[in-house]
Structure formats: C-alpha cells, structure tokens
Amino acid sequence: MLTVQKLRVEYKENPVGLDVRFPRISWQLQSEKRDVLQQSYEIEVSAEADFRRRLWSSGRVYSEQSSHVELAELMVRSRQRYYYRVRVWDMEDRSTEWSETAFWEMGLLAQEEWQAEWISAPLSLLDVEAEQCPLLRGSFHTAAKPLKARMYATALGLYELELNGSRVGDGYLTPGWTSYGQRLQVQAYDITAQIAAGENAVGAWLGNGWYKGNLGWDNRRHIFGSRTALLMQIHLTYEDGSEQIFATGENWTAAAGPILMSELYHGESYDARLELSGFSRAGYDDSRWSRVELITHSKEMLVAQANVPVRKIEQIKPLKLLKTPAGETVLDMGQNMVGWMQFSLDAPRGRQVELVHFEVLDRDGNVYTDNLRGARQKITYIAKGGGPESYEPRFTFQGFRYVQLTGFGEEPSLQDFTGIVLHSDMERTGFFACSNPLINQLQHNILWGQKGNFVDVPTDCPQRDERLGWTGDAQMFIRTSAYLMNVAPFFTKWLKDLSADQLDNGGVPFVIPNVLGENEHSSSAWGDAAVICPWTIYQCYGDKRILEEQYPSMQGWVEYIRQQGQDEYLWDTGFHFGDWLGLDAKPDSYKGATDTALIATAFYAYSVQLLQKTAGVLGRTEDARQYSELHSRIKEAFKHEFITPSGRLSVPTQTACVLALMFGLVEGTAKERTTDKLLKLLEESGHHLTTGFVGTPYLNLVLSEAGHTDAAYKLLLQTDYPSWLYQVTQGATTIWEHWDGIKEDGSFWSKDMNSFNHYAYGAIGDFLYRHVAGIELDEAYPGYKAFVIKPQPGGGLTWTAAALETMYGRICSEWNITADQLEMSVSVPPNTSATLYLPKADLPRVLEGDVPLEHAAGVHSTEQLEHEVKVILGSGDYKFSYKLGAQ
Structure with missing residues (x-):
C-alpha cells in the first residue's frame, strides 16, 4: 500500500x-x-x-x-x-x-500591519551602561475567550515572554542573531490556550545578547545598539469574526529585574531576593514601576524566523563530584556540552553560590580556565531563602564539561544539578556506526561538536570570548553537517545574513554576522563560503531557491576575486588565513607552509566552477558560458604558475597536493605526479597528516577517490599525535581545535586559542558517510533523487551501518564481512533510484535474498566491472550476499 x-x-x-x-x-x-x-x-x-x-x-x-x-x-x-x-x-x-x-x-507580511511600538526601560531606571536587566509589563482586557490568538514578537537584544504567568513558546535566545541593521527576526506564537476571558497580562524579560552585549575579544559592547527594547503585538479573533489587537506602547511599565548581569560570554548574576513574583499575571500591582520609553527604531528589517528555534534538546546528569588536588569542588558532566546548568538548593536568604564552567582539568587535575581567555562563564545566584529554590539562566550559554561549585557546601548532591543541552533544533538525519569503537567515539564527537556550535549561527567555539560565525569553518564542515542533521533552514538563514553583510564590492567578512573591523574580510577559503554553502545545500536538499536567492552574492564574491591583483586569473594579493593551524607552519605562526597564492587561486577556480554550475541550473546560459571560460583560464594560469613543465607541483605540501587534486586543477601526468607526491609526503610523515583547516577536510576524500583508500584508512586509524583518534584516546568527547590541544604529557598547546569543541576537523565525517558507508550524491539529481552507494571496506573494519534521512526518505547502507563473505543491506526510498557498487564482487555469485542478482525484483540492470559489480536499483529494501574475491 x-x-x-x-x-x-x-x-x-x-x-x-x-x-x-x-x-x-x-x-x-x-x-x-x-x-x-x-x-x-x-x-x-x-x-x-x-x-x-x-x-x-x-x-x-x-x-x-x-x-x-x-x-x-x-x-x-x-x-x-x-x-x-x-x-x-x-x-x-x-x-x-x-x-x-x-x-x-x-505571519505579518507588511510593515504597515505593525501597530506595536518599540518600548524600552527608561534611562532614568537603567542607563545604557547598566548591567541589570529590565522587566516590562502590559495588560489588556478581553470580553470573551477568543477563538484564535497569536503573538508576534521581537527585540533589540534577547527576550523571553510570559502570558498570564506562563512562559510563551519553547524557543531560547530569541530573536536569534542576524545582521541586525538589515534583518531582525520575528517569532510567532499560538497563544490561544493561554488567553483568558477578562483581564490578561504580558510580562517580558530583556537581555543584552548579541545586540548590545560583549562580543569578540576586544571587550567591545553596544556593537549593534545601546538599548534593549521590545516589539510585541497580539491579534485576537473572536467567534463572531471581530478582532482585537494588543501591542507594546506607552502604557507599558518597566522595572529593574533580578538579573543583575547577563552576558553571552560571562554568564549571569541573579539575585532571587529581587524577584517580582506574579508580574506577568493579571491584577499585579505595578504602581511603583516606571513608564516605558518609546524609542525610534525602524521596522523595515523585520523578517519571519527562517531557522529552526534554539531549544532545550536534552538533559545530562553529572557523572561524579570531584575534589581536585587544589581542593576545588567540581562536577564532571562526562560530556563536553553547550547550554547551562539547572540547579536546586535550600539555603538561607542572601547565601551566594557560584558555578564556573570550563572544558578540561589541567594535568594535575585542577580547574583550568586559561583557554576561556576573557570569557568568565560564571553563574552567580543569591538565594531568597525560605525553602528549596531552583534556577537556570535565560540569556547566556556556556561550553563546558566541568563545573566548579562554590558556596554549595562540602558535599553537594548530584541530584540537585542537571545539564541542559541547548542548540538549534535541527532534525537528526545521519547515523553511523562500525566495528571500531574508537571511530564510533569519533563520530559521537563530530555530532556533539555540531550540537555545541550550531546555536543559531555556526560558531567556531562555544566557550571562549569568540563564538563567531567564521565563514571558513562553516564551508569546511557544511557537507558533514548535512549528513548529521537537516541544516537547510539553518544555513538558509545564515546565508541571508552573509548576503546582508557582504561588501558592495563583493567582499565577504570573515565572520557572519559581521562584528569585526571594516578591513576584516575576504580571505580565500573563508569568503568562498558565499559560493560553497549554497551549492552544498542545493545538492543535499534539491533546494533550487537557495541558489536563486544567493546568486547575486555568489557572483559578487567571484567578481570581487577577479578584481584583485594584476592578473584576473590568479589570486596572489591580499590577506589570507592560508592553511590555518597547519602542522607544517613555521614556529610562532598559525599559517601552514602552503603558499597562500596557491590556496587562493585553487579556491578561486573552485568557486568559479560552482558558480558556472549554478548559472546552468538557473538557466543563465550566458553566465554559464562566461564562467566556464573563466574557469578554463584560471586552470591554465594555475598550471603556468604552480606546475613545472615536467608535471610537478611547485609547492610540495600535503595541502597543496590535496587542493590541486580535489578541485581538478591537475590532469594527466601532473595528476599522477601530484598523487604520488601526496603519498610520499604521507610516508615521510609516518603516515600522519600535516594539514590545517584548508587541507584536512579533503585529504581522505582525495586519497580514496584516487584509488588509495588504504592510505585514507591508515590516516583515519592513527591513534598517536597528530590524528583524529589521538583526541579520542585522550578522552575527547567533542572535536578539538588543535591536533595537540592536550599534549601527551598532559600540558596544553596554548592558552590563547585552544578550544576543545571546534567542529572544523570534524569534516572527516564526510569520508565516513561517503566512502566508508558509501552514501554519495549524484550531482545530476540533487537532493538524493538519484544517488550512489559505493562502500569501500578497509582498515580492518568488519561491519559498518549508516543511514541518512533525505527529502525522499531514509537511505541505508550496511555491510558486514565474515571470513570471505560480504553481506550488504541497502534501503532506497520510494520515488528515488540508486546506483550500487558491490566491492570485490563476481556477478554470477551475488545473491539478493536467495535469488540471483539479475533476477531480483527492483534490479534494473547489472554490470560486471573490473573490481566491482554495478547495480541500478529502484526503491525498496535489499539484502545482498556473495563471496569476496576475483571473478
């Protein structure tokens, strides 16, 4: 059926x-x-x-x-x-x-439909430098219970709303982080069940958030504005078709609330003695509150929320309570996580407790916070007394595995603490497991790196004084992220901010939303996110509209590059991050040894190639022709500049080889020599990588696609430094920023830039899904309308099981090797087809179920290739089995 x-x-x-x-x-x-x-x-x-x-x-x-x-x-x-x-x-x-x-x-589609006015706590109550957060309040009367009630809300800063004593919605850190000058999101809520006949009241909490709080590492505040404000409108529809609107305006009141300080980096201070209980309920006496001030702020930039909300996703109980050698009381959550601690206590009035959140213990087992830099990550709570009370923050989040407790007494109970995991509520779509437990832990770490860093924007780290939407990191990880979760709404929203913040000349800021200086823009491999990210979303979800909407941005970036330097076919000018954190960097440098002009020109070629394909998809025939010609000329310039007449790559680094191969910039003899050089460089390094942010995402893919999957597995399975599994053997539960974030002797790489939750190197997940499990896109049929399953067993793995929930349904690829027998299960969703490659198979020996392959239902065609059997499959669930070996 x-x-x-x-x-x-x-x-x-x-x-x-x-x-x-x-x-x-x-x-x-x-x-x-x-x-x-x-x-x-x-x-x-x-x-x-x-x-x-x-x-x-x-x-x-x-x-x-x-x-x-x-x-x-x-x-x-x-x-x-x-x-x-x-x-x-x-x-x-x-x-x-x-x-x-x-x-x-x-939602509300026209600016004219907003009757609400921007309201803010008066400066006489809280001036622009005040750290205390305001409460706002308004009330209204309904003659009857409405048939339908909707609330539309946004804020300058962060907001949380209550209606008749109950929280409105389940989103956090609303309205989210956008390019506030041009885009400010509005959330819509169905509040029908919360509205009463008669008197009703709305209460609001406001926090600094990204809008006016501390951002970046220069202690900058008020980047987007200096005053928090609320804009809120309620529409009530009654049985008789009549309507009533209640909105923020001059009749609202304001008071200083119990949140004494709230900053994304630094945490929150809360004095429960200052709580104004019941302020969001009808009948509350606000006669001693101040009248709000109306402020002038445009509504032109209001847009509906495109991304999924940030929500409380799961809860973690602490594993144990530690007493450090230094005498500190510390909770171990067992997992590097992002969110906050929810806690309970029974303390006398005025008792102050503190929670300091951090990622790792030092080598002596004591609290280590140096890598947080300026971020304090501290929650301070002052008890109101009179019985048990509980607390969790509102307008901050922390990145941590450990929590230092102060003021809770000698033996706090673990039952009083719960870790709340917070991230954008993306649907989980990818699942991967195999016979090697270290790789399974690596997959776990990749997933948790995405959870911790996809908090409304793709952040580079969730713990120190940064947490910015670095473009390079995002494009390096986007394909892996699209396996693990449905990230289409997430990147749709973020890419609109990239377009909004893009320079008039097409340059792309290093971080989106842009909070850095006016000159902090347009590094190769970073700005290329403008092209790579929309193309990847199109490929993974079949979303043509994102190409249409982002095409001016994509084209603007390519034309920006074209204007740089003397030669429009090379990019050898300007600042570039290069192969960031490459292990072949010079001492005291973050840049790897690979020539930045080679990296820049390689990514130039890649972006032009993707733009050419995008123009073709959109029917922009003339653009496609011009960019095809431009791509050919860039390839020729690359060849002239970086390949010797005998076919050798002139830059002898792993990353140079990887980029030349990945982006198709070497052909014939040059391709063979580049592949051989890469293998030789790996051999010289004891089969360890020396790549940084730019080369690492493609390294294993390039090796596998060149027919050297054995070399890719060797890299994957290394357990000593530098390797992915070194981090696992050191107890990592997320991906590190540095290969040696913690050295073998327990010391740290650096205190300045040493995040233990940084997703970039998690791009190895791409290899796990595409080559180990074998689930791969067919570029001609985006969104997995047609796809490839081509597993490449190796590395001593005896089984792998992977699944991907696509727009059409679930794709599954599972293989199991026992002795000389391979069994494989494949699921192809209805309304799709798959090209399956059975490794080391002899066509006459392959069974599907207990039927010879060629006679199985759903099998459209079979073909014996040199080392595998190619099968075209219609939708359905299949089980294949055969003896491994030559034909």
Whole structure:
C-alpha cells in the first residue's frame, strides 16, 4: 500500500508565522513494494481543516517532483492559516488516499500591519551602561475567550515572554542573531490556550545578547545598539469574526529585574531576593514601576524566523563530584556540552553560590580556565531563602564539561544539578556506526561538536570570548553537517545574513554576522563560503531557491576575486588565513607552509566552477558560458604558475597536493605526479597528516577517490599525535581545535586559542558517510533523487551501518564481512533510484535474498566491472550476499 507522509512546508512541520510569499510543499512516500515511483500528484489547499472551502488545487500534475513544490499561484494573506493535503499516483496509475491534513500559517507580511511600538526601560531606571536587566509589563482586557490568538514578537537584544504567568513558546535566545541593521527576526506564537476571558497580562524579560552585549575579544559592547527594547503585538479573533489587537506602547511599565548581569560570554548574576513574583499575571500591582520609553527604531528589517528555534534538546546528569588536588569542588558532566546548568538548593536568604564552567582539568587535575581567555562563564545566584529554590539562566550559554561549585557546601548532591543541552533544533538525519569503537567515539564527537556550535549561527567555539560565525569553518564542515542533521533552514538563514553583510564590492567578512573591523574580510577559503554553502545545500536538499536567492552574492564574491591583483586569473594579493593551524607552519605562526597564492587561486577556480554550475541550473546560459571560460583560464594560469613543465607541483605540501587534486586543477601526468607526491609526503610523515583547516577536510576524500583508500584508512586509524583518534584516546568527547590541544604529557598547546569543541576537523565525517558507508550524491539529481552507494571496506573494519534521512526518505547502507563473505543491506526510498557498487564482487555469485542478482525484483540492470559489480536499483529494501574475491 502506497501512502503519503511527512508533509512539510519550507522544511517545517505545521509552522506558524511564515513570510515566504510562495511556500513550497514537500512530502515522502511510503510503500512496502519495490521500484515505486511517483507518476503524478495533486495538492489541495483550504481555509478549513475539512476542506469545505477549497482555496486552491494543483489539479493532477504529471511529475515525479515531491520536494519543494512551489505554490506559485496561491496568493497568501497575512495571518491566514492554510490547510493542505496531497495525494499521488504511481507508475501503474494507482492513487493513494489523501494524506493527513497539514497546515501552515502566515505571519505579518507588511510593515504597515505593525501597530506595536518599540518600548524600552527608561534611562532614568537603567542607563545604557547598566548591567541589570529590565522587566516590562502590559495588560489588556478581553470580553470573551477568543477563538484564535497569536503573538508576534521581537527585540533589540534577547527576550523571553510570559502570558498570564506562563512562559510563551519553547524557543531560547530569541530573536536569534542576524545582521541586525538589515534583518531582525520575528517569532510567532499560538497563544490561544493561554488567553483568558477578562483581564490578561504580558510580562517580558530583556537581555543584552548579541545586540548590545560583549562580543569578540576586544571587550567591545553596544556593537549593534545601546538599548534593549521590545516589539510585541497580539491579534485576537473572536467567534463572531471581530478582532482585537494588543501591542507594546506607552502604557507599558518597566522595572529593574533580578538579573543583575547577563552576558553571552560571562554568564549571569541573579539575585532571587529581587524577584517580582506574579508580574506577568493579571491584577499585579505595578504602581511603583516606571513608564516605558518609546524609542525610534525602524521596522523595515523585520523578517519571519527562517531557522529552526534554539531549544532545550536534552538533559545530562553529572557523572561524579570531584575534589581536585587544589581542593576545588567540581562536577564532571562526562560530556563536553553547550547550554547551562539547572540547579536546586535550600539555603538561607542572601547565601551566594557560584558555578564556573570550563572544558578540561589541567594535568594535575585542577580547574583550568586559561583557554576561556576573557570569557568568565560564571553563574552567580543569591538565594531568597525560605525553602528549596531552583534556577537556570535565560540569556547566556556556556561550553563546558566541568563545573566548579562554590558556596554549595562540602558535599553537594548530584541530584540537585542537571545539564541542559541547548542548540538549534535541527532534525537528526545521519547515523553511523562500525566495528571500531574508537571511530564510533569519533563520530559521537563530530555530532556533539555540531550540537555545541550550531546555536543559531555556526560558531567556531562555544566557550571562549569568540563564538563567531567564521565563514571558513562553516564551508569546511557544511557537507558533514548535512549528513548529521537537516541544516537547510539553518544555513538558509545564515546565508541571508552573509548576503546582508557582504561588501558592495563583493567582499565577504570573515565572520557572519559581521562584528569585526571594516578591513576584516575576504580571505580565500573563508569568503568562498558565499559560493560553497549554497551549492552544498542545493545538492543535499534539491533546494533550487537557495541558489536563486544567493546568486547575486555568489557572483559578487567571484567578481570581487577577479578584481584583485594584476592578473584576473590568479589570486596572489591580499590577506589570507592560508592553511590555518597547519602542522607544517613555521614556529610562532598559525599559517601552514602552503603558499597562500596557491590556496587562493585553487579556491578561486573552485568557486568559479560552482558558480558556472549554478548559472546552468538557473538557466543563465550566458553566465554559464562566461564562467566556464573563466574557469578554463584560471586552470591554465594555475598550471603556468604552480606546475613545472615536467608535471610537478611547485609547492610540495600535503595541502597543496590535496587542493590541486580535489578541485581538478591537475590532469594527466601532473595528476599522477601530484598523487604520488601526496603519498610520499604521507610516508615521510609516518603516515600522519600535516594539514590545517584548508587541507584536512579533503585529504581522505582525495586519497580514496584516487584509488588509495588504504592510505585514507591508515590516516583515519592513527591513534598517536597528530590524528583524529589521538583526541579520542585522550578522552575527547567533542572535536578539538588543535591536533595537540592536550599534549601527551598532559600540558596544553596554548592558552590563547585552544578550544576543545571546534567542529572544523570534524569534516572527516564526510569520508565516513561517503566512502566508508558509501552514501554519495549524484550531482545530476540533487537532493538524493538519484544517488550512489559505493562502500569501500578497509582498515580492518568488519561491519559498518549508516543511514541518512533525505527529502525522499531514509537511505541505508550496511555491510558486514565474515571470513570471505560480504553481506550488504541497502534501503532506497520510494520515488528515488540508486546506483550500487558491490566491492570485490563476481556477478554470477551475488545473491539478493536467495535469488540471483539479475533476477531480483527492483534490479534494473547489472554490470560486471573490473573490481566491482554495478547495480541500478529502484526503491525498496535489499539484502545482498556473495563471496569476496576475483571473478
């Protein structure tokens, strides 16, 4: 039986508050049959859940498309809820039933619809330098219980709202971090259940956040503005169709709240004695509060939230309570995590307790905070007394495994502490495990590195005074991140900020949102995020719209490079980070030894190639032709500049070889010699890498694609320094910034730049999925409409199991080797097809289930190749088995 399931709008399930004028619908098919393809579909949209009043119908559309179907003819209206359902026909012209009904709801689509005014605590109450956070309050009356109630809210700074004593929504760090001067997100909430007939009250907490708080390492504050403010509007709809609006305005009041200090880097100080209990409830006496001030601030930049919210995702209980040699009381959470501690205590009024969060103990087993640099990561709480009380922060987060406790007494109870894991609530899509427990721990570390650093923006580290959206780190890790989680909404939002912050000449700031100096922009491999990230999202999710929206940005970046220096086909001018943290760097340098002009020109070529492909996808034929010609000329210039007449690469480093091979800049003899040179360099280093941020993501991929998977496995499985598994053997639970963040003698690489949760080197996850498990894109069929499964067993692994939840459903690839027998299980989602390569297989010996391969249902074709069997599969679940060996 064929059914339609997992209906989504703009990647989201039943979203409220969209501002996408032409929403896109996606769905999946489910069937126990093999070889299922969609022949046609029909979508209906209604104003009511029972579809009595149909607003729009696609009619029967003959197409296999089941993701990102744009409702281009539907004219959407602000605040309207739209119900939709889908049915499909298969290739045998059999129809499904209608899917279950799903919906989306539009937000406020026009600036004119905002009656709310920006309100702020008066400067006479809290001046711009005050660290104490304000509370705001307003009340309104309803004649009856409304049929529908919606709240739309945003802030300058961070906000948290309460309605009639209950928290509104489950998002944190709202409204999120964007390029505030041009884009400020609005959250929409369904508050129908929280509204009462009669008197109602709204209370708001405001925090500094990214808007006016401390950002960067120069102790800068007020980067985007100096005053926190709230903008909030409630729309009530009654049974008779009448409406009422309640909004922020001059009749609201303000008071200084119990949060004495709140900073993203430094933590929070909270005096429970100053709590104003019940301030968000009707009837609260606010006669001693101050009137708010209306402030002038534009509403032109208001946009609906595109990313998934930051939420509390999971809880961790501490593993143990430590007494350090220095006498410190420390909680060990057992996992380097990001979020905060929730704790309870029963203490006399005025008792002060402190929690200092940090990542590692020093080699003597004592508290180590030097690598936090200026970030304090401290929570201070002053008890109100009178019985048990509990606390957790609101407007900060910490990166930590350990927590030093002060003021809790000699033997605090572990039961009183809970770690709250916080990150953007991305759907988990990728799963990988194998027979080697060290690699499984590495996969765990990669995943937790993504959890800790995808907190609304892709941060470089979650603990020290940085936590910025470095462009280079993001493009290096994006493909791995798209295996682990659905990151399409996350990067859609971030890339819009990249476009917003992009310079008029096309240059790209080092960090997005940009909080660095006006000259901090446009390094190769960093700025290339403008091109690499949209192309990767398109490839992984079939999202053509992101290419359309980002095309001016992509083109702007390429044209910026083209204007640099004397030769438009080489990039040999300007500042570049180079192969950042490469192990072949000179002493006291962070830059690896690879010539920055080679790196810059290689990435120039790569970005031009991707832009050419993007132009082709978008039907920009002339652009595609011009960029194809430009790419050819850059390749020729690269050859002239960096390849000797005899075909040798003139820069003899691992990273130079990797980039030349990965980006297709060497061919024929030069390609062979570059591959041989890379293998020789690895041999000379004892088969260890010397690459930094630029070369490492591609190293194992290049080796495997050149037919040297054995060399890639050797690198992967090294356990001594420098290697991925060295970190694992040192007890890492996330990916480190440095290969030797902790040295073998227990000392540290550096205190200045030594994060133990830094996802860049986690890009090795790409190799695990694409080559070890073998799940790979087919570039011609983006979004895994058609894909490749080509596992490459090796490294002594006896089994691997991986799965990837795509827009079409779950892909699975599992292989198991016992003696000379290989068994492989594969899942191909309905409405897709796969090209499977069975390694070391002899076609006549391959069984699918207990049937010879060529006779199995769903198998479209088979072909014996030199070292493998190629199989074209329709959808379904398959089990293959055969004896390994030559034909």
